Amino acid sequence: MKLLILIPIFFITSTSRAQVGFIEDVTNENGHYTSFYAAYKNINDVKDLTLKHDSISIFLLNAKKFTHLEELHLHFGNSSMNYSNLLEIPSLTNLSIDYSYVVHLPDKIYTLKHLKNLTLTHNGIDSLPYDFFLNNTIEVINLESNKIRTLNHAFSHTCNIKVLSLKDNWITELPESFYKLNKLEFLNVSKNNFVEFPSQITRLNNLKVLNISFNPIPAIPDDIYALKNLEVLYLTGTQIKALPKTFKKLNKLQSVFISEDLLTDSEKKKIKQCLPKNCKLTWTNEDYYHDLDFTRELK
Structure with missing residues (x-):
């Protein structure tokens, strides 16, 4: 008798959770989406997109189609994903990638001319592109919890970075030109x-x-x-x-x-x-x- 009672309860609970998850995945509020498929159906409305796991790969293959996308948050991707396709979204103002094993960044990430906030945490990044700090629009950079050892990069007086976090890396010294920030x-x-x-x-x-x-x-x-x-x-x-x-x-x-x-x-x-x-x-x-x-x- 106890088994008969527990089974329907478990079924109802599981179904409810699935329904809640489905609702959350397609929720749209002010252009915000958490499902690639829902976002793709309303591609001209997407301004803020949050994706996880395998859906990131599908998105990257179609990145250039999201011409109105401003904020992108990618979680739990993997090193085999082609993040260079992000350069095809010039409208980005906020980019966040974490727990995704992004060891190397696209060389020309600084060409995203509208980017203001960049978060790349818990990825295992060991080096940065030489021109990484030359983007004059970025104001906030978070590189916490990676494996960066040196910052042998080009720094410029025209750089507008106001917030920089290098916490939890392997850095032993800063370059002489760091004062240009x-x-x-x-x-x-x-x-x-x-x-x-x-x-x-x-x-x-x-x-x-x-x-x-x-x-x-x-x-x-x-x-x-x-x-x-x-x-x-x-x-x-x-x-x-x-x-x-x-x-x-x-x-x-x-x-x-x-x-x-x-x-x-x-x-x-x-x-x-x-x-x-x-x-x-x-x-x-x-x-x-x-x-x-x-x-x-x-x-």
Whole structure:
């Protein structure tokens, strides 16, 4: 008797879930689609498209037909997919690809002249095209959780990037020309392999938020004061035990996060004395990680 009762209940539940999934797949609201087939039937209406798994391959074969597409979100693809077809969608303003094993990006991705937001996370990317940072329309780039080791790329003063996250990569140093990203306001280089504070960062005059946590850097350079617009600084998981006297010149600094695990009471006291007026200090430990949604902060 129990079996007879359970079977119809399970059938109803499964059917309901399938129906819900079907409804979600073809939902259209302000041009947003989550099904390739539904989107293809209404191709001139598609402005925002989210796809997963095998449906990505089908979409890429037909990418150039989506002439009105502005936002594209691809999840859980694979390395065999031809992402170079994305270059055939010049209308793109927002492109997101994650968990898709995109080891190498299309060489001319910078030619997407309307692109403003680019998210390429958890893909295993180990290198970037040389001209990657030459797109003058992009404002937000998120390259978190890849395998990037170097940034030997062309940088230009005309670049408009305001938000850049390189968190959780294998980077050991920044190129000399990195300072040309002079519009940068939010920079996250946490969880990399920096053994020294990158000197190029102190030349980013518009920087407001810097997260350099979980890098074995031992000290902050004296010219840190050059970051006259800095408001928030994250130093959790570093080997920093002191701050330079010039730190007091950071008049706009509002918050500093520093690990206290390895600090003596005397060292902590001296750090407090180096803080500018009205700056809040938060002691953290190795288990602490504050991850900013830089895109939300920008808005």
